[in-house]
Amino acid sequence: MTHSVESRFIAIISGALLVVVAPLFTLFLALSSQQASQSIGEHVDVVMNSNTQALGKPLWDLDLDSIRQVAQMILLDQMVHAVQINDTTGKLSVSEAVPGAPDLDTLESRSQTVIYRSLQGPREVGTLTIYVPVASWFSGLHQIEFAFISIFIIAILTVFGAAVFGNRIMVVRPLTRLTAAIEATRRLGSRHHVDWRSADEMGRLARSFNEMQLLLEREEQELKRAHQQTIEIYNLTPAMLFSLTAGDTVAAVSDYWLLATGYQREEVIGHHFSDFVFAADRASFENRRRDAHTDSVTIEITVRFLCKNGRLLDVLIAEADLGATTTHLAGSLSVMTDVTELKQSEFRNHQQAISDHLTGLLNRQGFEAALDRHIIDADRMATQLACLFVDLDRFKAINDNHGHAAGDLVLQEFVTRLQPMLRVSDTASRLGGDEFAIVIAGPDAESRSAELCQQIIDMFESPFRTEGTSLRLSASVGVAFYPQHAATAAELLQKSDLAMYARKRDGKNGAKVYDPAILTKTREKAEIESDIEVGIAANWFEAHFQPIVGIASGLPVGFEALMRLRHPRKGLLAPGPLVSVAEENGSIAAIGNLILEDALANLNRVSRLPGLGNSYVAVNFSPLQFEPGLPTRLANLLADGGILPSRLVIEITEAVLMHDDPEIRRTLSELHEFGCRIALDDFGTGYSSLSYLNRFPVDIVKIDQSFVQSLLGGDTDVERKSRMLIEGITTISHQMQCQVVAEGVETAQQRQQLMQIGVDYAQGYHFSRPREINDLLADFSGQPSKTSLAS
16 A cells, blocks of 8 residues: 555656646747747848848859858858858859758758849849758757756755655555554454554544544444344244345244244255245245335235144235345345234135125125136136026015015025026126126026026016015016127126116016117117206207197197207207106206296297287196296296296196195195196096096196097097097086197098087197297298188
8 A cells, every 4th residue: 555655646746747847848948949949040031131142243253262252151150050052044053061060951941042233133143042950949048047947857856855755754654554453453353553643634543543443342342232132132022033045045033933833943044935835825925026016125925834733824924125225135034924814804704795695695796706707717718608687576566565574585585596596607696686697607608598597587486485475576687698798797797787677678577688779779868868968958958839729710729838859960859769768867857947938938929929919838747847836936937928827838647646746736726826727638548537637726638649540540449439538538528617629630530520529629730730939930920810720
């Protein structure tokens, strides 16, 4: 190290001299050389100017002696080493040089033309060339300057030597002693001190080193005590601790680990840890680092561990990679926890979570997981799956009439009857309520599904008995196949569910295989629901008017407001599917309110036409619209439009009346007392009862169009019976002080027969189709107000 520090010091000093002194010295010489060269040049120019004039006449006369004399005179100058004179004709050339002159190639030459002024004028007669020495770095220096330079160099060398000597005494010597102390500490392991005392930095360094040695000696003692304490904690901690090398061999185990596993320390140290892992779990243990998250310092894995006595433990190993937290340690430190009882408890909880407590079958969550596994197996074996969706028909009536306990017994008995029909490879589930799902796997899934469907349907031929009561019910079964009908488990269950609901719509008590047409109908229904939802928000619904005329006069007395939806892309949509879906999802009330508002607005516009100032509008009302605030709302709407209550006819069907709801009866009474008229629509169909005319404030009875269209229909017996029914309804209605309106009149013959029977009013295509309000106003504006629509 001595030579290294000293050589670096010398290199630094030398570098400083080269960087500072050498450039200054070089600059000094360059300036001296430049000044000497300039002085020589000026002197030579003077010599040449004076001698070219003296050479003019001799060169003109070719006087060789005179020319030589001039050359000898030029050489007398100390700066000139050689002279060469040439005439322009090439006849004469004189060269002279001082004795011992160097080669002309090493000298600097300067030439000048010789001019002779003759009678004819200036003439060029030759050239004079003088050779002088080239100016060097030291040529411009004088003896005094050389003396100063010598003194400067001696001073620099003296300072350089003093610096090197001082460095060796004040720096290298204490560093040598410090190095010796460090080497002795390294070789002998004991703490050596540096014997050096001074008040400078090296003294402070020596004192700091000695203090550091004392501190390190104390810390070594503390580390030894801490190491011993760590070993004791490692062994006495009531946890199964073990350490692995980077190659997964056992480096250390705690005493508690040995106690729990039954091994001796020498039986495990140096062995690969996977030797003690159950064979089926070894691969997952060996790949734990590869499968773990890259940003995780701790790796957790659950494996089965082989104890010395052959007992298997479910253990959770939490492994910390020492190399991830420190750079000087390799391997890992792990804690092994016995989770055998926890795993067993988890298994029991999992079984409870995926099982139905009532029937013992899988619940929906368990079935979906099982269906996923079946699909994976079917893909691997290139086989089919059949999914049966079973729903018990009329099961709700059992709960309502006999109680939920009886319903639970029915479900349990159904499962008891179902179990013998299933194979080990089949999976059954109770999805909820009275819905069950069964998945059939294997190459014969399609044939077995048909067989099982029939068995399930036949099962219900025998009544179910609960607490002495005999109960009869049936089942609707939907079937879908994988992969023909679905690509995923959720889709397969959905398709079988759709097939089951299609079976229910077709009459229940049977099975139906999924068909794409089912999904088409479902999508059409969903599209209609979407159109209704957007139509309500965007006000696409319109009230189209169909005139109601006096059957004898044919003159319009009122209009029925019929719902239409004008779609911006699809145009005018048929009302039938819209009403069906709206009644099913409950949006019929919102639609009815929109139609009511539009109908009253249209009635105001119609009232401006001649002869129609007292016409009325009949609006159909859904049962969902009969709420306590309906009378107040109608009163406000009529008041805002300036319309008399008697000009609003509220049309209701038997669906409003059949449950005899006191709230609906009270609302109808309030509306009737307010002045609105009540019309009973589609009378004579369904469960229509004459008692409605007695129990409710009905003003108008509308005969259903099915009876009207039977008139003159070609079947004499049907026509006679229809006429008798219309006559009876008309007579009874008149007896009850009700007006009668016949719907669906399409021909003049039908109108004629209805007139003979005594019907008061009529509506139908014979008079007018339902019209958009602007078209209706245009037609009515162009004809006299007293013109019959039947003419």
